[in-house]
Amino acid sequence: MAIDEALIEALEAERGVEHVEELGEISAVLIRRYAAAIGETSPLYSDTAYARAQGHADVVAPPNFIAAVINWGPGAPYERLREDGTEADTHLPGVPAKGVRVMGGGEEMTFKRPVVAGTVVTRTTTLADVSERQSSQGPMLVVHYSDQYRDAAGESLLETVRTVLLR
Amino acid sequence: MSVGEATRQGTLHTGSVLPATEYPTSTVQIFRYSAATWNTHRIHYDKDYAVAEGYPDVLVQSHLHGAFLARYCTDWIGENGRLLELGLRVRRFAIAGETLTVLGTVTAVERLDDAHAAIALELIETRGSDGETCASASARIEIPRDWLASTAADDTADQSGTAA
Numbered sequence: 001m002a003i004d005e006a007l008i009e010a011l012e013a014e015r016g017v018e019h020v021e022e023l024g025e026i027s028a029v030l031i032r033r034y035a036a037a038i039g040e041t042s043p044l045y046s047d048t049a050y051a052r053a054q055g056h057a058d059v060v061a062p063p064n065f066i067a068a069v070i071n072w073g074p075g076a077p078y079e080r081l082r083e084d085g086t087e088a089d090t091h092l093p094g095v096p097a098k099g100v101r102v103m104g105g106g107e108e109m110t111f112k113r114p115v116v117a118g119t120v121v122t123r124t125t126t127l128a129d130v131s132e133r134q135s136s137q138g139p140m141l142v143v144h145y146s147d148q149y150r151d152a153a154g155e156s157l158l159e160t161v162r163t164v165l166l167r
Numbered sequence: 168m169s170v171g172e173a174t175r176q177g178t179l180h181t182g183s184v185l186p187a188t189e190y191p192t193s194t195v196q197i198f199r200y201s202a203a204t205w206n207t208h209r210i211h212y213d214k215d216y217a218v219a220e221g222y223p224d225v226l227v228q229s230h231l232h233g234a235f236l237a238r239y240c241t242d243w244i245g246e247n248g249r250l251l252e253l254g255l256r257v258r259r260f261a262i263a264g265e266t267l268t269v270l271g272t273v274t275a276v277e278r279l280d281d282a283h284a285a286i287a288l289e290l291i292e293t294r295g296s297d298g299e300t301c302a303s304a305s306a307r308i309e310i311p312r313d314w315l316a317s318t319a320a321d322d323t324a325d326q327s328g329t330a331a
Contacts, residue, residue, distance in 0.1 A: 030203070037196065037203040038234040042241070054246065063237040063250055068230035070206040084216070085209040104229055108254040 003132070003139045003166065007100065011143060014094030014127040021123050023072040023149075028117035031061045038062060051116075058117035066115055066149055067107065067160050092145070092164060094127055105142065105163030112156040115149075121157065124148040128161065141166040179286060179310070180319035185243060185271040189295075190235045192227055194263040200231045217262075224262035232257050232267070232302040236290050239269040240306050247314075251285065252307040259294070259301045266295040271306070275322035276315055284312040287322075 028048070035045035043050035044060050051059045076087045088097035095102060115121070128144040142165060149158040194212075201211045209216040210226050217225045233255045240250045261267060275287035285307055292302040 033199075034203045037199040038231065038238065039190065039196070040238065062234060063241065063253065064230060064233045068228075068234065069204045070208075072205075075205060075207060081207060085207040085213070087207070104257065106254065106256040107233070108252070109233075110252050111250055 003141055011094040011130045019093050019125045023121040023123055026119050028059050031059050031117050034065045035062055056116050061115040063111055101167040103165040105165045108161045110159040115157050120152045122150050175314045177316055179314050180316045181273055183273040187268050187270045188239055190267045192265050197225055197263050200228055227261040229257045236304045248310040250308055254305045257302045259299055261294045261301045267292050276319050278321050282312055283309055284315050285309050
């Protein structure tokens, strides 16, 4: 499959449909590991006492942590992983598992509140819009997805708009 | 407040260039980042696979570029303000072992109230091997208002004028 009417129709049918996922509790271990992985030296992300002295209940996640996690579950069984090691379900409602080349086109993040260890996070993903564009390699679709990350009280933590290019 | 932060008072205006910061990368870091984000894409840990895909080595993840750009902002602000927005574009790949350098330029300033201001930053992340841009970002940061130069023009009115 390439860019055709059926694909555009499938994406248009997704426009505005909300997909709500419970991502679970953001643990201090996950935060400390992420901070170590990116080379963070600020104790805000690793030292509970320091974070408390700054007015937080516990260590704080680096800004783009919750947007960076690829899979919040255990992951698919090995026989269901693709040749490149990724899973078919890649957080892209309306995009078929095969036949379309998916490229990242950037991400806009708006940080609403610090994500503190112990926060239980819900993500609502919505396909915002689809548009067609001619590229040097033929027709391409530009898709924008909106992700709303909220805590258990419904307070907004992070809003992102992802741009995904389909060929 | 550190010496660096004290010397910022009264200095910032549109066009101010922030200090460049280097972020070294390594195969171990890229592996650990994949583990911390449960990213199973082989392009980040299987060099044979990366070579078969046409790259010289395993690739830095898009979100790790984003993490460096976010860190550049949060390290610079310290506890004095906060990162409000970050818009990221990854333009070219970076392989394990590259040192990435981030440089920020103030593109707009806006006085929010008596104590606070917001600045817009354009960030460029380049790779050490050839100086090419790997990622770019626009950021919006809240800072103490007294970091602005007294002569710094508030850009809000100019922007709305341009838009109209």
